[in-house]
Amino acid sequence: MMVENFQELTNLQVDALKEIGNIGAGNAATALAQIINTKIDMNVPRVSILEFDKVPALIGGADTYVVGIYLTVFGSAPASLLFILPVEQACRLVDMMMGQPAGHTVPENMGEIEYSAMMELGNIISATYLNALVAFTQLTLAPSVPALGMDMAGAILNAILAQFGEVADHVLVLETQFRKDDEDVVGHFFMLPEPGSLNTILTALGVSH
Amino acid sequence: MSNIIQVGMADLKLAKAPDKLMTAGLGSCIGICIFDPVVKVGVLAHIMLPNSTQSKNPQNRAKFADSAIVMALEEMDKNGASRVRLQAKIAGGAQMFKFSGESDIMKIGERNTLAVIENLTKHNIKLVAKDTGGNFGRTIIFDVGDGSLLIRTIGHGERVI
Numbered sequence: 380m381m382v383e384n385f386q387e388l389t390n391l392q393v394d395a396l397k398e399i400g401n402i403g404a405g406n407a408a409t410a411l412a413q414i415i416n417t418k419i420d421m422n423v424p425r426v427s428i429l430e431f432d433k434v435p436a437l438i439g440g441a442d443t444y445v446v447g448i449y450l451t452v453f454g455s456a457p458a459s460l461l462f463i464l465p466v467e468q469a470c471r472l473v474d475m476m477m478g479q480p481a482g483h484t485v486p487e488n489m490g491e492i493e494y495s496a497m498m499e500l501g502n503i504i505s506a507t508y509l510n511a512l513v514a515f516t517q518l519t520l521a522p523s524v525p526a527l528g529m530d531m532a533g534a535i536l537n538a539i540l541a542q543f544g545e546v547a548d549h550v551l552v553l554e555t556q557f558r559k560d561d562e563d564v565v566g567h568f569f570m571l572p573e574p575g576s577l578n579t580i581l582t583a584l585g586v587s588h
Numbered sequence: 589m590s591n592i593i594q595v596g597m598a599d600l601k602l603a604k605a606p607d608k609l610m611t612a613g614l615g616s617c618i619g620i621c622i623f624d625p626v627v628k629v630g631v632l633a634h635i636m637l638p639n640s641t642q643s644k645n646p647q648n649r650a651k652f653a654d655s656a657i658v659m660a661l662e663e664m665d666k667n668g669a670s671r672v673r674l675q676a677k678i679a680g681g682a683q684m685f686k687f688s689g690e691s692d693i694m695k696i697g698e699r700n701t702l703a704v705i706e707n708l709t710k711h712n713i714k715l716v717a718k719d720t721g722g723n724f725g726r727t728i729i730f731d732v733g734d735g736s737l738l739i740r741t742i743g744h745g746e747r748v749i
Contacts, residue, residue: 430598431596431636432596432597432598435597435612435613441612441727442612442727444742449685486743526685527685528615528684528685530615530724530725530742531612531613531615531725531726531727531742532613533597533612533613533614533725533727534614534615534616534682534684534724534725534726535613535615536597536615537597537615537617537636538615538616538683538684538696538697540597540636541616541617541636541696544636544643545642545644545645546643546644546645547645548647548648548651
């Protein structure tokens, strides 16, 4: 069966996708925790099939000031990976990574070093997520270099969603939230498989029928 | 009472004065605002891509520069606007990511801008103001009564065009 329409996914397929989200994000959360030396928890991944218009709401609305680190996945199942977080959280993570007191970094003084630290963080989270996915599915997947954007959530998502717009009006979002101290949402990690990739992933997971 | 009508990504809406049209978080997308200053009616389209003829999925006409402008003109005709009086203002078309790879999606803002200008020209709609390009997002509020377009940004000021 070709899964061309996201709405046709069965419950079993949705569960299988959540499971890869779990494994990928579980490893990514561990990597993140090691970098910032703090306990990081994650929620149960959510699989949502959304109109483009509804995606910014997942991260607080199109106007929310965020930092987004974006990577493209090449290989047998092309996808987009996006680690996106409110700008205040990004500043906190930068301070933790660089051993600075909390509040040292503020949005106004984010510069090349801070961007580079955030991109490295996005890189490590994405690579860990992908490695787990590769080990689980035996698919050949490789990430691009990261790109960073710091602005309104809607604006950051535009360019990423536009490439899905050529072939679809909906996007499948596999989302995990990372939390620190059991409450604060540190950031959201999204995997957006290209429509053609979904079938490849489901087949690799043994749930293509 | 004036209402502010929200326009989402890949969406198009019409308003009559004193209502206003708003779209939040334009990045590489473009907000195309077309209005008739006499009838005081206007349309805001939030397009994502330049060209519907190259798409495998062109059904949603508001998603593409070329088909959204045709759709906007149809809406304006239905609401008593005159084609010769129409004016357009556009905003958006930014490149949002730094240190990007050579991927084509990074140039989508520029391609969108060119396609919007080309299609406005094709339909003889006068482009009276634009605020495009750069590397920052824009939230816009379009007053269809006087055609003024308020542009808000994070860290790049606020202006009316």
